[in-house]
Amino acid sequence: MLELRGIQKRYGGVTALKDGNLSVCPGEVHLLMGENGAGKSTLMKIVAGMVARDGGQMLWQGREVFLRAPAEAARIGIAMVHQESLLAPHLSVAENIYLGREERLPFGWVARRRMLERAARLIREHHFPLQPEWRVGKLSPAGKQLVEICRAIQHGSSLLIFDEPTSSLSGAETEEVFRIVRALRDRGMGVIYITHRLEELRAVGDRVTVLRDGCSISTGPLAEFSTDRLIQDMVGRELVSIYQRESLPPGPELLRVEGLSRAGKLREVSFSLRAGEIVGMAGLIGAGRTELCRAIFGVDPVDAGRIFVEGREVRIRSPREAVAAGIALVTEDRQKTGLALRLPLAQNLTLTNLPSISRFGVLRRGAESRVAADYIARLRIRASSGKQLAGRLSGGNQQKAVIAKWLFRQARIFLFDEPTRGIDVGAKAEVFDVMHELARSGAALLMVSSELPELLQVADRILVMRQGRLTGELPGRTTQEAILRYAALEPENLS
Amino acid sequence: MMQRLLPFLSLIVLFVGLAIASPHFLTDTNLSSVVRQTAVINIMSLGMTVIIIAGGIDLSVGAILAMGGLLGTMAMEKGMSIPAGLLIGILTGLFWGTVNGWLTVKLSINPFIVTLGTLGIARGLALIISNGLPVHRIPPAFSFLGEGNLLGVPFVLWLLVGCALLTHAILEHTRLGRYAFAIGSNAEAAVYAGIPVAFHTTCVYAFGGMLTGLAGMIEASRLMTGQPTAGNGYELQAIAAVVIGGGSLHGGEGSVIGTLIGAFIMGLLSNGSDLLGVSPYLQQAIIGAVIILAVTVDELRKRKLA
Numbered sequence: 001m002l003e004l005r006g007i008q009k010r011y012g013g014v015t016a017l018k019d020g021n022l023s024v025c026p027g028e029v030h031l032l033m034g035e036n037g038a039g040k041s042t043l044m045k046i047v048a049g050m051v052a053r054d055g056g057q058m059l060w061q062g063r064e065v066f067l068r069a070p071a072e073a074a075r076i077g078i079a080m081v082h083q084e085s086l087l088a089p090h091l092s093v094a095e096n097i098y099l100g101r102e103e104r105l106p107f108g109w110v111a112r113r114r115m116l117e118r119a120a121r122l123i124r125e126h127h128f129p130l131q132p133e134w135r136v137g138k139l140s141p142a143g144k145q146l147v148e149i150c151r152a153i154q155h156g157s158s159l160l161i162f163d164e165p166t167s168s169l170s171g172a173e174t175e176e177v178f179r180i181v182r183a184l185r186d187r188g189m190g191v192i193y194i195t196h197r198l199e200e201l202r203a204v205g206d207r208v209t210v211l212r213d214g215c216s217i218s219t220g221p222l223a224e225f226s227t228d229r230l231i232q233d234m235v236g237r238e239l240v241s242i243y244q245r246e247s248l249p250p251g252p253e254l255l256r257v258e259g260l261s262r263a264g265k266l267r268e269v270s271f272s273l274r275a276g277e278i279v280g281m282a283g284l285i286g287a288g289r290t291e292l293c294r295a296i297f298g299v300d301p302v303d304a305g306r307i308f309v310e311g312r313e314v315r316i317r318s319p320r321e322a323v324a325a326g327i328a329l330v331t332e333d334r335q336k337t338g339l340a341l342r343l344p345l346a347q348n349l350t351l352t353n354l355p356s357i358s359r360f361g362v363l364r365r366g367a368e369s370r371v372a373a374d375y376i377a378r379l380r381i382r383a384s385s386g387k388q389l390a391g392r393l394s395g396g397n398q399q400k401a402v403i404a405k406w407l408f409r410q411a412r413i414f415l416f417d418e419p420t421r422g423i424d425v426g427a428k429a430e431v432f433d434v435m436h437e438l439a440r441s442g443a444a445l446l447m448v449s450s451e452l453p454e455l456l457q458v459a460d461r462i463l464v465m466r467q468g469r470l471t472g473e474l475p476g477r478t479t480q481e482a483i484l485r486y487a488a489l490e491p492e493n494l495s
Numbered sequence: 496m497m498q499r500l501l502p503f504l505s506l507i508v509l510f511v512g513l514a515i516a517s518p519h520f521l522t523d524t525n526l527s528s529v530v531r532q533t534a535v536i537n538i539m540s541l542g543m544t545v546i547i548i549a550g551g552i553d554l555s556v557g558a559i560l561a562m563g564g565l566l567g568t569m570a571m572e573k574g575m576s577i578p579a580g581l582l583i584g585i586l587t588g589l590f591w592g593t594v595n596g597w598l599t600v601k602l603s604i605n606p607f608i609v610t611l612g613t614l615g616i617a618r619g620l621a622l623i624i625s626n627g628l629p630v631h632r633i634p635p636a637f638s639f640l641g642e643g644n645l646l647g648v649p650f651v652l653w654l655l656v657g658c659a660l661l662t663h664a665i666l667e668h669t670r671l672g673r674y675a676f677a678i679g680s681n682a683e684a685a686v687y688a689g690i691p692v693a694f695h696t697t698c699v700y701a702f703g704g705m706l707t708g709l710a711g712m713i714e715a716s717r718l719m720t721g722q723p724t725a726g727n728g729y730e731l732q733a734i735a736a737v738v739i740g741g742g743s744l745h746g747g748e749g750s751v752i753g754t755l756i757g758a759f760i761m762g763l764l765s766n767g768s769d770l771l772g773v774s775p776y777l778q779q780a781i782i783g784a785v786i787i788l789a790v791t792v793d794e795l796r797k798r799k800l801a
Binding site: 363 | 668669670671673674676677680681683684685686687688689690691747748
């Protein structure tokens with residue numbers, strides 16, 4: 001149904017696509033893979049009419065088309081489900097689904113009742129756990145994703161593009177999205193599915209195309225591709241396929257949390273981190289893992305509980321006090337809470353510890369550029385110089401920049417919340433290297449992750465949370481099944 | 496780079512154009528009157544630059560200016576010395592700036608609303624204190640501040656240069672300036688980085704208020720009256736100067752040199768219109784159009800970069 005031949009696209013001096021080839025048939029899920037910057041998003045934006053191509057052919061149902069706007073793509077039956085929510089949080093589910101496509105009555109009136117009914121029918125048909133009148137801002141990331149899907153399918157599209165739909169979901173919710181994708185495919189729709197997660201694609205894909213440096217490298221039935229081959233095609237070189245690290249003998253206890261509680265979020269959470277340790281934290285979305293990090297870091301107030309740093313009790317009521325106690329939080333959303341994207345990299349790196357490079361409030365610019373150069377080299381941050389804007393770095397390099405700024409603050413306790421989210425395969429290994437290096441230098445690390453295989457590779461031991469409680473502690477060499485039992489089951493059902 | 500220089504080039508083109516169009520433009524009297532006229536807005540805009548960089552806005556500067564000028568001149572009327580009066584004017588500005596910053600931080604309300612409120616409060620209080628009447632009995636020597644010359648150029652030019660250098664140094668070379676950029680660029684990330692955001696936000700508004708207090712004293716000196724109604728609408732001119740000079744109302748962007756250029760472009764437009772006999776009503780429309788044009792050009796530049 002869709003055929004792309006030799007698609008080219010340049011942004012100013014940067015070539016995003018050199019030779020993009022892809023063909024999609026009705027009733028198949030076609031995986032589109034590649035590292036960040038490989039050109040996946042650009043290729044899909046061209047298909048969805050969001051950007052115009054500079055060269056090559058796009059055939060739709062055998063005829064060449066040239067799309068100039070998403071509305072034109074929608075008209076011929078192509079729709080995109082976006083990765084980041086492009087929803088209006090203050091409007092209802094139904095209003096969001098039909099936003100811009102409301103049925104109009106005379107004098108600019110909108111057929112509200114009809115819209116609610118149509119939304120209800122659509123939601124029922126697909127068995128989505130939604131209500132048309134719910135406010136979108138109050139939905140979980142998974143719920144928002146479903147609204148995006150509704151939006152894309154409501155006007156009878158025949159080709160749907162999913163851009164990393166599960167990157168903010170976990171466990172059961174991911175399964176739910178897969179079920180929906182498969183159901184759509186079985187109705188004869190074509191699906192293009194962009195993903196980073198190697199471990200999830202077998203559950204959903206039929207064929208695969210790998211992009212690298214703006215070119216289509218390989219394509220074929222998924223069954224013919226081993227995971228190693230996929231990684232190799234994406235990265236362009238052989239990679240040590242699974243990251244392995246050796247546990248270090250744990251040192252003294254750096255952080256101890258006792259009975260941390262917050263109404264509705266955390267219940268009596270107690271654990272400790274030792275120097276040289278990487279402790280994993282597993283759980284489903286909403287289990288309270290992010291809330292735990294925020295509570296320890298002083299972002300959210302707690303109702304009860306005590307925190308000890310190196311054996312001494314500390315009172316943490318704000319991130320400032322947490323930072324002063326030597327705690328660092330590498331947040332889930334580095335663009336929103338980690339970096340000032342419009343400021344240069346160097347300024348981001350030194351922000352946590354300006355007093356150390358200033359005298360009487362006056363900055364020593366020379367010291368600043370030396371510090372920046374030092375950390376850029378140490379963490380192998382790929383940037384033209386410290387003057388490059390943080391917003392221009394790739395996801396992996398942004399993550400390293402966030403870590404670097406905490407290193408410069410000499411933090412010893414690191415809370416990592418989903419450290420590999422949105423980072424490509426090569427960069428993930430580098431982030432793990434940095435984490436391992438931190439542990440070796442005597443820091444204590446807590447790593448919250450929804451990617452169980454990564455936790456199993458990296459963590460020395462794994463804590464599991466469920467509904468605000470710690471439900472289990474497992475050794476690093478455990479299995480996904482064991483973790484999921486603690487994460488998903490009522491404690492009395494655990495044998 | 497070319498487009499970054501655009502505001503500067505427009506200023507030069509404007510300058511050369513006016514020099515050709517009007518024989519009265521390139522005279523000492525006219526040029527120093529341009530400097531004197533723009534100095535007040537210029538100095539206010541410098542403070543506004545720091546506030547806007549930190550992601551804030553201050554709508555109350557016009558009222559703060561009136562309050563500063565009024566209290567400063569009243570002190571002199573009551574027999575205090577000129578420097579003491581000047582100090583009182585500046586401290587009045589500092590006080591209101593601190594109030595703005597403190598309220599913004601403590602109530603975590605949008606500064607647009609907070610300063611809209613303090614605009615009304617400060618203006619109302621100024622009218623109550625003065626009974627709505629201007630202060631006239633001021634020592635004649637006080638006129639030196641706004642009208643005097645030092646080393647052949649208007650004294651206010653020295654003040655402006657001093658304030659500009661100070662503001663530039665704060666923005667580029669101090670912790671306060673760096674934090675202002677960080678808070679304006681991403682306030683949440685600044686909190687997570689452990690920066691004392693509340694304190695530095697307050698400092699930023701306090702600094703803006705202080706410069707506004709000084710501007711109020713200059714205005715009072717030029718008019719030789721303390722007017723409770725002075726500075727009406729100045730806030731918009733100050734904001735306009737910042738955005739013409741490349742400042743972003745989203746925060747995180749702006750510079751002293753840009754703001755100075757912005758303020759001088761507006762000053763020249765208004766001076767040139769006077770010289771060329773353009774109606775003052777049309778002047779306002781022209782300046783309005785220039786604001787939109789300047790910001791559009793700047794947006795296009797940024798979009799090209801993105």
